[in-house]
Each structure stands twice: as C-alpha cells, then as structure tokens.
Amino acid sequence: MLRVLAGERVDPPPVWIMRQAGRYLPEYRAVRSKAKDFMHFCYTPDLAVEVTLQPLRRFDLDAAIIFSDILVVPDGLGRKVWFVEGEGPRLEPLLDGPLPALGDPGKVVGALGPVYEAIARVRAELDPKITLIGFAGGPWTVATYMIQGEGGDKDRCRRFAYQRPADMHAILEVLVEAAAQHLAAQIQAGANCLQIFESWSEGLPEPLFEQAILKPTQALVTRLRALGVTAPIIGFPRGAGALIGRYARETGVTALGVDTQTPAHFARREAPAGMPLQGNLDPQLLICGGEALAQETRRVVEDFRGSPHIFNLGHGITPQTPPENVAALVTALKGG
C-alpha cells in the first residue's frame, strides 16, 4: 500500500475497507458489548487494539486502520461528546447564542493518549508488511457535528456558515490545528499513513466548498508538513462530485479517496497526473455478494488500472454485511 501511495502501480491492488473494524463482525460486537459506552470503547487501548486487529485475522487485507472516531477531536478539545445508543453522537450544539470558548488545540494530544497508546500497540503486534492508517475527520465534517450537536442533514450548518462567517472561520481554525496535532501524534505513535475523512462534502456551493473544505484542508496539510509529518495523506471528500478535482489539486493531499458515484476516469482526469486513487466499490454490493459483487469488483479494478490504485469501498461497510462476502471479495482480488 505504501508503494502505491508513493505513486507505483501494483497489481493486484492493495485493499482495505473503510470501517473494516466494525459491527458486521460478530467478534467486534462481542468486544463492543464489554465497553460501557462508545467513547469509553475508543479510549480503552485493550479494546481498541483488539478490534483493530480483528479484520486482519479474518481477511488478507493490506492495511489496518486504528479503531477510533472522528469525534475524539472535539472531545479532546473539551467539548462534551456522547453517543445515544442506536441513534448516534451528540454534542452541545453551537447554533444558538455567541460562540463559546472552543478549547485549546494544544491540549488535544494530551487528552487523547489512549489513542496513541493503541496505535503503538497495534503497530508492535502487526505484521510489518501491513500498513497502519491513522485518521481524523475533515475540519468541515467535524464542524457540522459540533454546530448541529448531532449528525443528520447539513442545512443548518450551511445557514450557520452564511450567517456567521466569522464564527465558522473560528471553528474551522481551531479544528485545523487540533486535527494537525492529533494526526501528527498518530504518526509519532507508529501510524504509517493518514486519512482525512471529509464525509460531508456534498451539497456545498463552490464558494462555501472553498471556504469550508478546500482552505481548511490545505491549512491542515501544510500544518502537518510543518510539524514534520512526511507520511502520505489520503483525502476523502465524500460526495464532492464535480469539485473533487479542486480538492485533489489544491489541498496538497497525497492520494484521493473516490466515492461510489465518481467514475475512476473522472477522478484521474481531474486529479494531478499520477495521483494515487482509492475506491470505490458500492458497499451495498458487499451485502448482495454473488455474481453482482464479483462482476463489479472486476470492473472497479479495471477502471482504476490507469492509476496507482488502493482498492476500497466508496463508503463505509454496513453492519448487515455478511463477513463471508468480504472474504470472497479479498480472495477474488488476490487472484485466489
């Protein structure tokens, strides 16, 4: 995988799966049930190490991704973060009233020690040939949770950005520095590369995309390099549509994560020449399995053949996926 991230075309392509340490695995659910809540789960290295390694025991994957969450960053900033079972994350929203103090990005690394401990332990236990990925949410994506206090539709966040541009800027600035510190600490702990999940890139008019996604991501990558991080950075602006070209060209990321609906030929045309691409099988096909999965897997490999390619889904794997379909996918990819 690191060879691909360095610009080399490798056949068959290396493979990992977004959210590979997740609820579709019975052994994950068994560990999950031991933690009293989701944040506690993320912050208990014994548990995080175990679930990070689980998919590697089952499948011939080329990378592990540390089990954690994009909301550890606001939590590390001192914003209260909790999860409502069966619903999702909750934070104190920033929609009403003046902007409170957002916390000190310089303290995030101190607060997130268990994440780095888990990374160091995974790296020590993992086969040296397996790449270990550290990650953070993109500044805009994390900001949408902080602003709304939850996930869901992003209309209120766009209104916040239009009506309170200075506050929006202040939030993004804190998140850029916090994410940079957090990502740099993950590399120091032993991660080999990084992914920025800009999961809510869709629906923004170009000027807002520029202010809320392009510039903060550019600042984040620049800051990481200034902090001495030389590891490759995969940017994944899910749903950015026509705007992935600007993301690929202007943010400084090493590689581009491509979502399901974006054709490989389009990503290749829009990205700088030779940029490694990652993607983009429809996760729904991993639920279906069978000939539909096999056929689309072959097509994805063919479509990305002109670029250095890391095989992945175009979105995270879903809880209802049968693990045997993942096994079939990986076996098919490795020519088994």
Add this chain to the structure above:
Amino acid sequence: MLRVLAGERVDPPPVWIMRQAGRYLPEYRAVRSKAKDFMHFCYTPDLAVEVTLQPLRRFDLDAAIIFSDILVVPDGLGRKVWFVEGEGPRLEPLLDGPLPALGDPGKVVGALGPVYEAIARVRAELDPKITLIGFAGGPWTVATYMIQGEGGDKDRCRRFAYQRPADMHAILEVLVEAAAQHLAAQIQAGANCLQIFESWSEGLPEPLFEQAILKPTQALVTRLRALGVTAPIIGFPRGAGALIGRYARETGVTALGVDTQTPAHFARREAPAGMPLQGNLDPQLLICGGEALAQETRRVVEDFRGSPHIFNLGHGITPQTPPENVAALVTALKGG
C-alpha cells in the same frame, strides 16, 4: 423563459423556483387545509389551479409549474399511494416476493384527468407571457419510491437493482412509458415545457447510473418526441455529480437543471455547447436572506452568464423560507 430554452441568452435571466407553490406561503397552507389528503389535493383542479397561481400573484416570476406530485404516475398505474401526515408518501413496496403486475401505462392518462384539467385552466388564466411547466419524476426516482414503499435512503433500491436486474428493468420500462404518456398529455393540455425531476441521482456507480438513469431517460425523451411533443424538456439529475455530463449529452434533454454543488463552469464544460442551464442558488440562502442572499444571487447570475440561463434554486424551496426573501430575490434579479 422559452427563448432561453431555445438557446438564447437573456439578461436578466428568467426565474422560477422549484416548489414555488408550496408550504412557505401562508395562502398555500390555507388551501391545503381544505383538502382531506394530499392526493385529493393534487386531484382537485379548483385547489391545484389556485395554489399554482399563488406565487405568481406575489412575485414577478417567469414561469408557473403545475401543482402536482411525481407519485401521480404510480397512482395512475393503479399502485396504491398515500401520504402519512408529517412523514411523507407511502406505497406498497416491491422489495419482497415476485414482482406484481405494475399496471397499464396506456391507462395513466385516463386516470389523471384532473391534472390535465388543472393545466388547461391555469393556462387559460395565466398571462400569456408566463411559461407553464408540466413535469414528471424521472423513472429511477419514481422507481425508488415504488420499490421501498417510501422515500429515505436508497440503499435498498441499489441492492434491488443488483439482485433483480430483470425486475428493475421491467419497472423502469413501465415507468418510462407511463411518464411519456403523462408528460405528452400535459403538453396537450397547455403546458409549454416539461421538467423531469430525477431527484435521487446521487450515489450510483456509473454502470447502474447508465442502466437506471441514462437509458430510461433517453427512452423517455425519444418516446416523447415520437408522441409528437416538440416542447423543450429540462432534465434535472440532482446529485449526479461527475455524471451530469453524460446525462446532458446522452439523454436528449433540451436543458440541464444544475444542483447547488455543481458549478456553472463545470456544467457548461460538460454539457453540449450552448445547452441552456437552470439553477442553482442554495435554498438555505433563501431562509437566511440579507446580504448573504444578495451576494450569492449576484454570483450565480455571473457564473451562469456564459450560457442561456434560467435562474432557479439548486433544490426545492423549504417550508421555513420567509416569503419576503423570495420577493427580495426576484426584485434583485429583475434589477428593481
């Protein structure tokens, strides 16, 4: 507006607003409360005519769009359609068991008489300078409601398409013919142009986009022309991202509806030379109003200046929009 649809650049651009006859208007809510349910509302010409004309009385708009719903087509096919107050539409889903008989597209026009009566009456009452728009849902979009039995996320529909391609094809074939009959009858009743709302174009891998959106839309446009319809057709593949180019080039539509996140320069580059474009102000700005709205309105006009342009939103207007912001928008556009 018809001049723009014929390829002429008009300054200032003509304007209408998706869902302009809608809940943001108090006079709409007053009429809506008279109908026992939403389908009854659609099928009562007195009410449909009244709400179609309401926004034209308030605002200096260049087009009216007949008040109706994309689900009158499955209803006209004999599928049961009802609305749950505060939630949305319901149909008997097609997910489980063998595909039932889907109804006879030849009978749709007979079943939807009240829609055509409303169109004829609106056309008679409307200033001849105002364009009257007829519409239908795109075949894939309507199919997603029929398959799931409701709106919401489209994952199940993609799985249906992967696992039951023959059934998917059969549904789309019926919907193409039914939509063609319905759209042709709207033109015969007095509509001046047509819009195809492919509201759920996002998230499809390219081969499925081709099967479920491109080919059915191409068949629909071809069928409309065979039925003698010469009126312009606006195709609006909302969320198609990188794939709007293929939609614009391959379906035969006259004009392209552009969603909020797709820049005008991208649509222009991807569409056939000189194709009229419609869009694409963020509806959230109409809630905000003020300087943010004014500034983005100017930007949208500037960005589309190189193409024949119909000003519109990039998505439907929302119920919480203050009508005075719509007035301010239209006044600003008309140079008032």
